[in-house]
Amino acid sequence: MIPKVSLVVPIYKVEQYLAQCVESILRQTYPNLEIILVNDGSPDNCGHIADRYAALDPRVYVIHKENGGLSDARNVGMQRVTGDYVLFVDSDDWLDEKMVEEMVNKSLSYEADVVQSAFYYAYDDHLLYDNRYFSREDEPLVLDRQRLMKELVINEKVKNFAWGKLFKTNLARDIPFKKGVLFEDVFWAHQVMHRAQTYVILHQPMFYYRQRKDSIVATYTPRNLDYLRGLKERHSFIASHYQELSAQSYKNILNASLIHYNLLFLNKEQDKGGALRREIQNYVKNHHQQLKKAAKNDNGLSRQLTWFVIHPNLYLVYNVVIKGLKKLKVISQPSGLERINL
Incomplete structure (x- = not known):
């Protein structure tokens, strides 16, 4: 059978x-x-x-x-x-x-x-x-x-x-x-x-x-922070069973934290009073040493963390500058995916 x-x-x-x-x-x-x-x-x-x-x-x-x-x-x-x-x-x-x-x-x-x-x-x-x-x-x-x-x-x-x-x-x-x-x-x-x-x-x-325009990942809301919460919950599991992967796990959390901070800033009506942004800021501050160690071999992420810790607004400005340089092709874009036209 x-x-x-x-x-x-x-x-x-x-x-x-x-x-x-x-x-x-x-x-x-x-x-x-x-x-x-x-x-x-x-x-x-x-x-x-x-x-x-x-x-x-x-x-x-x-x-x-x-x-x-x-x-x-x-x-x-x-x-x-x-x-x-x-x-x-x-x-x-x-x-x-x-x-x-x-x-x-x-x-x-x-x-x-x-x-x-x-x-x-x-x-x-x-x-x-x-x-x-x-x-x-x-x-x-x-x-x-x-x-x-x-x-x-x-x-x-x-x-x-x-x-x-x-x-x-x-x-x-x-x-x-x-x-x-x-x-x-x-x-x-x-x-x-x-x-x-x-x-x-x-x-x-x-x-x-x-890929749908009306999918749950296409329009940002505070519920999208579940992704970040999931990474943190998973981190506890990883730290317990695969200690050697803790740094990579922290790196993922840092990257997601910065992305979601930026998205919350761009959608301020979803975070009136800034409580969600402060939650992210406090996590990064309280885990700064672990996150710094995790990002040490990634120059771009390490710089973002440095600016963010000094003040999140500096990170936001840095982000805009980098995007502008990529658009002007002063900085190369990462390799894209293969496109197949239908």
């Missing part, structure tokens, strides 16, 4: 995208699928669309629930999972038809606990592929747990995203997503990866990550 793969698809207000997502799953070349559609109290026609697919295909199972957010929907879906593997798919994204087959084959070949697919950033008229570290033709990269955790903390080759990865179900079943937060994957991924013995990265992009 070939392994069963359960795909968990949380659904909320994606009426115009849902069909493309579900049909890309139904077209998978892998034969043993369980497709769990979780209608998270969507106020549009998503529930009816999901029910229609369930009526047409016995592999589809629909759960209707009151709205509780993405984490809650995933958790409810996980309670229904019966597969040997689980794959999370957000309902506005879609898959290459061979994705599941390729990932299962690689999991079996390498005895991998988790397999990660490369992906496209999918816009209406073009795709972007991150070819800074790998090309499509490269052989799969196999990581043990120590290397995996390092790459997860760096967050370049291994992203925090739950989607686009095939997990052995027993690895993740009893680790729920944190409810009521944005960027829930940052609170979750390190706990699951900590259990993995072997992790495989595939370089052929088989997942299409839709």
Whole structure:
């Protein structure tokens, strides 16, 4: 009997995208699928669309629930999972038809606990592929747990995203997503990866990550600070289990702190009185020595920290100057992603 793969698809207000997502799953070349559609109290026609697919295909199972957010929907879906593997798919994204087959084959070949697919950033008229570290033709990269955790903390080759990865179900079943937060994957991924013995990265992009103007990451609000809170919560775990990665973890926190301070400054109406900016400023001040040590090999970040500690306004001015120099091409921009026009 070939392994069963359960795909968990949380659904909320994606009426115009849902069909493309579900049909890309139904077209998978892998034969043993369980497709769990979780209608998270969507106020549009998503529930009816999901029910229609369930009526047409016995592999589809629909759960209707009151709205509780993405984490809650995933958790409810996980309670229904019966597969040997689980794959999370957000309902506005879609898959290459061979994705599941390729990932299962690689999991079996390498005895991998988790397999990660490369992906496209999918816009209406073009795709972007991150070819800074790998090309499509490269052989799969196999990581043990120590290397995996390092790459997860760096967050370049291994992203925090739950989607686009095939997990052995027993690895993740009893680790729920944190409810009521944005960027829930940052609170979750390190706990699951900590259990993995072997992790495989595939370089052929088989997942299409839709970029939406109305997505939760497109418009800044104070809730976006959940990302920073997630990094701090993860840091406690990293410091306890992977002390050698503490500096890199602090570096991530510093970078995110500066970015969010800048965003709060640009959206002052979201931080009337400046309490959120002061919270960031106090954290940087109270952890200055650790953050300074973490940034010492990154000249740009180290300079930003120096100006920020003297006064955040100096950091903001420095930031504007650097952006201006990049625009004038006095300072080179980092290498971009490969663009594929549609």
